[in-house]
Amino acid sequence: MSDRRSLAIQYAHENASRFLSDLKDFCSIPSISTDDASKPDIHRAAGWLADHLRRLGVNKVQVFQTPGHPVVYGEWLPAGETALTALVYGHYDVQPVDPLNLWVSDPFAAEIRGDYIYGRGITDMKGQILVALDALDAVVKTSQLPINFKFLFEGEEEIGSPNLSSFLSDHEEMLRCDLAINPDTGGLTPEVPCITYALRGLAYLELRVFGPDHDLHSGVFGGSVLNPAQALCELIAEMHDERGRVTLPHFYDKVRLIDEEERAELARLPVDESYYMKATGAPALYGETGFSTVERIGARPTLEVNGLYSGFIGEGSKTVLPSWAMAKLSSRLVPDQEPADVHQQMQAYLEAHAPKEIRWTLTAMHGGPPAISDRNSPYISSLARALEIVWNRKPVFKREGGSVPVVLDFQRILHVETVNTGFSMADDNMHSPNEKLHLPTWYRGIDAFIHFYFNLGENSHTI
Ligand code: BES
Ligand code: MN
Numbered sequence: 001m002s003d004r005r006s007l008a009i010q011y012a013h014e015n016a017s018r019f020l021s022d023l024k025d026f027c028s029i030p031s032i033s034t035d036d037a038s039k040p041d042i043h044r045a046a047g048w049l050a051d052h053l054r055r056l057g058v059n060k061v062q063v064f065q066t067p068g069h070p071v072v073y074g075e076w077l078p079a080g081e082t083a084l085t086a087l088v089y090g091h092y093d094v095q096p097v098d099p100l101n102l103w104v105s106d107p108f109a110a111e112i113r114g115d116y117i118y119g120r121g122i123t124d125m126k127g128q129i130l131v132a133l134d135a136l137d138a139v140v141k142t143s144q145l146p147i148n149f150k151f152l153f154e155g156e157e158e159i160g161s162p163n164l165s166s167f168l169s170d171h172e173e174m175l176r177c178d179l180a181i182n183p184d185t186g187g188l189t190p191e192v193p194c195i196t197y198a199l200r201g202l203a204y205l206e207l208r209v210f211g212p213d214h215d216l217h218s219g220v221f222g223g224s225v226l227n228p229a230q231a232l233c234e235l236i237a238e239m240h241d242e243r244g245r246v247t248l249p250h251f252y253d254k255v256r257l258i259d260e261e262e263r264a265e266l267a268r269l270p271v272d273e274s275y276y277m278k279a280t281g282a283p284a285l286y287g288e289t290g291f292s293t294v295e296r297i298g299a300r301p302t303l304e305v306n307g308l309y310s311g312f313i314g315e316g317s318k319t320v321l322p323s324w325a326m327a328k329l330s331s332r333l334v335p336d337q338e339p340a341d342v343h344q345q346m347q348a349y350l351e352a353h354a355p356k357e358i359r360w361t362l363t364a365m366h367g368g369p370p371a372i373s374d375r376n377s378p379y380i381s382s383l384a385r386a387l388e389i390v391w392n393r394k395p396v397f398k399r400e401g402g403s404v405p406v407v408l409d410f411q412r413i414l415h416v417e418t419v420n421t422g423f424s425m426a427d428d429n430m431h432s433p434n435e436k437l438h439l440p441t442w443y444r445g446i447d448a449f450i451h452f453y454f455n456l457g458e459n460s461h462t463i
Pocket of ligand 2: 095158
């Protein structure tokens with residue numbers, strides 16, 4: 001290993017406990033993007049990141065206000081014009097913590113138990129942002145940066161990045177780069193390093209069904225009108241057929257099929273049915289006929305019920321015939337589906353299927369397009385070699401079921417490929433109580449990023 005690499009890695013190891021205390025500090029800020037009450041904390045988290053970048057030595061750091069939450073931008077271009085410029089992306093917002101009573105420790109006072117550190121946002125994705133920044137710290141303190149860096153940290157990813165596309169278009173020149181690095185994904189198990197080459201998109205919808213103009217006594221009126229809760233459930237029940245396929249008209253029209261080679265590659269991933277049984281705790285797995293679980297999650301679209309509400313859901317019983325019912329529905333998309341298409345398709349489905357005894361409204365909430373990157377890009381090879389050095393085995397390639405809306409915008413607006421990486425695990429309880437991060441993997445991630453930066457630098461002039 002070259003001297004500068006070992007010096008940087010040695011530095012990272014010597015500074016391990018400072019890196020950890022920075023992580024705890026960052027995670028103590030409850031930057032929940034969906035909560036209006038958290039606005040001051042969102043600003044605090046943006047400020048924390050901006051200060052952190054300044055402390056690292058990033059010379060141009062700016063917090064941009066947007067119609068929503070601020071964007072933190074930084075620029076550090078010490079490697080000269082012929083060197084690569086990487087745009088490091090991240091989101092400093094986190095998901096809400098409810099149900100709070102299921103957390104073993106305070107979500108905003110990170111606690112270490114065994115190999116894990118627990119807290120909201122620790123793996124999704126404050127820990128991942130710090131992997132990229134800690135590696136940078138180690139390199140710049142021990143030698144010179146091999147490439148140029150730009151940083152783009154948003155506070156609205158968990159609510160669908162509603163203001164980021166226009167931020168990219170408005171600042172195209174400022175954001176000009178050769179590649180984007182998105183550490184907001186992860187691996188499958190700590191033993192096997194992993195590169196994510198595709199992310200699913202999302203179309204989020206809210207469906208409301210209205211019946212009587214007020215809640216009715218279910219005895220006095222039961223039998224005389226169609227119960228909107230029943231109508232909603234029937235509509236939802238028919239959105240899938242007996243093969244687990246979505247029945248919205250034209251839903252599969254634009255779905256890109258995976259070829260045999262990719263199928264074979266996905267089949268080699270180190271996860272099997274029992275992995276998913278354990279990770280989900282469900283009594284049995286379920287999904288679209290003809291596809292493996294890995295394919296169902298990564299390469300096939302879905303339609304899910306995210307929430308249902310109607311009538312009386314309190315303690316005890318109340319004989320009520322509700323006047324309305326509501327469902328939150330969302331669809332995960334694969335290339336080349338578009339979120340707006342699903343809205344249309346749902347609209348058409350409801351027009352054809354909704355019974356005349358009820359009224360309904362459909363609202364499109366946030367969403368984001370799916371994205372897929374070229375598995376053979378030289379940037380991905382730079383990461384693959386970096387992971388291989390640290391793990392001492394070749395990484396596997398997987399498609400992620402989750403979404404990071406900005407990735408396709410990097411392609412469409414900035415015209416660059418994104419390297420998706422990160423060191424979360426499927427069983428990290430993202431978005432759930434007791435979110436956690438596997439610390440040994442996190443530290444390995446920092447070492448891998450050090451190699452990644454040097455690899456990008458060595459490729460700089462040949463790419
Ligand atoms: N980090 C996740 C996406 C992810 C999940 C990557 C699992 C790798 C493994 C991201 O923060 C996220 O949760 N995205 C949202 C986006 C949505 C709100 C538009 C998602 O997927 O639900
Ligand atoms: Mn998330």
